[in-house]
Amino acid sequence: MAVCTVYTVQALSSSCSISSPTKTHMGLSPKQVLFYNNSGKKTKSGRFRSGEITCSGDTIVIGLAADSGCGKSTFMRRLTSVFGGAASPPKGGNPDSNTLISDTTTVICLDDYHSLDRTGRKEKGVTALDPRANDFDLMYEQVKALKDGVAVEKPIYNHVSGLLDPPELIKPPKILVIEGLHPMYDERVRDLLDFSIYLDISNEVKFAWKIQRDMAERGHSLESIKASIEARKPDFDAYIDPQKQYADAVIEVLPTQLIPDDNEGKVLRVKLIMKEGVKYFNPVYLFDEGSTVSWIPCGRKLTCSYPGIKFAYGPDSYFGHEVSVLEMDGQFDRLDELIYVESHLSNISTKFYGEITQQMLKHSDFPGSNNGTGLFQTIVGLKIRDLFEQIAAGKGAVSLEASKA
Numbered sequence: 001m002a003v004c005t006v007y008t009v010q011a012l013s014s015s016c017s018i019s020s021p022t023k024t025h026m027g028l029s030p031k032q033v034l035f036y037n038n039s040g041k042k043t044k045s046g047r048f049r050s051g052e053i054t055c056s057g058d059t060i061v062i063g064l065a066a067d068s069g070c071g072k073s074t075f076m077r078r079l080t081s082v083f084g085g086a087a088s089p090p091k092g093g094n095p096d097s098n099t100l101i102s103d104t105t106t107v108i109c110l111d112d113y114h115s116l117d118r119t120g121r122k123e124k125g126v127t128a129l130d131p132r133a134n135d136f137d138l139m140y141e142q143v144k145a146l147k148d149g150v151a152v153e154k155p156i157y158n159h160v161s162g163l164l165d166p167p168e169l170i171k172p173p174k175i176l177v178i179e180g181l182h183p184m185y186d187e188r189v190r191d192l193l194d195f196s197i198y199l200d201i202s203n204e205v206k207f208a209w210k211i212q213r214d215m216a217e218r219g220h221s222l223e224s225i226k227a228s229i230e231a232r233k234p235d236f237d238a239y240i241d242p243q244k245q246y247a248d249a250v251i252e253v254l255p256t257q258l259i260p261d262d263n264e265g266k267v268l269r270v271k272l273i274m275k276e277g278v279k280y281f282n283p284v285y286l287f288d289e290g291s292t293v294s295w296i297p298c299g300r301k302l303t304c305s306y307p308g309i310k311f312a313y314g315p316d317s318y319f320g321h322e323v324s325v326l327e328m329d330g331q332f333d334r335l336d337e338l339i340y341v342e343s344h345l346s347n348i349s350t351k352f353y354g355e356i357t358q359q360m361l362k363h364s365d366f367p368g369s370n371n372g373t374g375l376f377q378t379i380v381g382l383k384i385r386d387l388f389e390q391i392a393a394g395k396g397a398v399s400l401e402a403s404k405a
């Protein structure tokens with residue numbers, strides 16, 4: 001059982017009980033306490049002065065780091081779908097909330113911990129990527145509280161107005177995903193993560209995606225897109241990119257090697273870099289675990305038009321860590337034939353034969369569904385479900401033991 005002290009905490013889950021309700025914390029006033037049962041229904045409320053609470057803390061915390069416009073939302077939609085059910089913003093709340101809630105998962109966007117609003121950043125001459133524009137103390141306190149099973153009042157950064165809006169209540173979910181620029185930047189927050197992912201989009205590809213979205217959908221000019229990427233680059237290199245060394249899984253997106261001097265960024269070479277030795281996470285492999293494999297699946301069972309498809313798999317080293325790397329270059333012509341590739345992959349944590357193919361077909365309209373980005377995001381989603389189920393099973397066994405004692 002974890003022991004936590006209430007600071008900004010507003011509500012407790014039913015798994016928490018106040019162990020020393022009369023002990024006050026300096027400078028804190030009495031707060032309203034709400035108790036929820038496991039279905040999220042309020043069961044009772046009361047007032048107390050801050051003190052120590054013992055919590056069972058069933059929430060697992062996943063960190064997803066990437067620059068803006070690098071596919072975090074798309075990944076989150078795939079992850080939520082693996083657990084079944086759609087995610088939506090908190091009901092009746094701020095229409096500009098960045099939070100997405102489903103039965104199992106709550107995804108919070110770390111932009112909500114910007115300590116400087118748009119004007120404040122402009123006045124101080126800092127970007128949103130700069131740690132000085134973010135409140136890591138509050139991020140740590142609130143992620144820790146949620147992990148301990150305690151609800152929090154989280155601020156909202158409004159991307160429409162560029163202002164910090166009044167906070168919203170976030171109750172502890174089964175799986176909390178913290179996505180954004182800095183989930184692994186602060187050591188205290190990093191230590192709270194049960195699993196972490198970094199989306200590493202190469203500059204060429206990032207540029208192609210930005211043009212596609214910001215020019216086609218948002219009416220920005222090519223020059224302004226180039227200028228915005230250039231302006232962010234020093235801070236991206238200093239504060240965002242280094243986080244990939246801490247990630248348990250990295251999805252790296254590069255230009256294809258199948259088309260010489262390709263600069264269109266449409267055909268992609270995608271690597272899934274998986275750290276070895278991570279608890280509850282067994283890396284996926286192709287054909288034979290630990291071997292080095294190169295595979296061109298095109299032929300009778302997989303239709304491939306130019307430039308074809310190439311897979312690779314093998315052991316490697318990444319920032320001094322032993323990793324396994326699965327790579328796919330090229331794109332699928334027919335998603336229903338993905339089952340052929342799926343049947344050659346192992347340790348994919350599916351619940352039935354063809355689950356990856358089914359997920360990919362279900363979301364064939366999501367960006368990246370015909371290439372390694374969609375395939376590897378789906379696989380990581382399945383691995384997170386597996387990790388969650390293993391941790392939950394472990395906790396169940398511990399409480400059964402405790403109830404017998």
Ligand SMILES: Nc1ncnc2c1ncn2[C@@H]1O[C@H](COP(=O)(O)OP(=O)(O)OP(=O)(O)O)[C@@H](O)[C@H]1O
Binds near residue numbers: 067071074210373374
């Ligand atoms: N796998 C992909 N293949 C091709 N394009 C992609 C892919 N993933 C994302 N994109 C492009 O990037 C855009 C941004 O994707 P998404 O909204 O998922 O990113 P994000 O990181 O959540 O962005 P932001 O932080 O700005 O909200 C999409 O609209 C699409 O144009």
Ligand SMILES: O=C(CO)[C@H](O)[C@H](O)COP(=O)(O)O
Binds near residue numbers: 067181
């Ligand atoms: O890097 C970002 C993460 O999404 C945004 O640029 C940052 O949050 C600032 O947002 P805005 O440009 O809407 O003021």
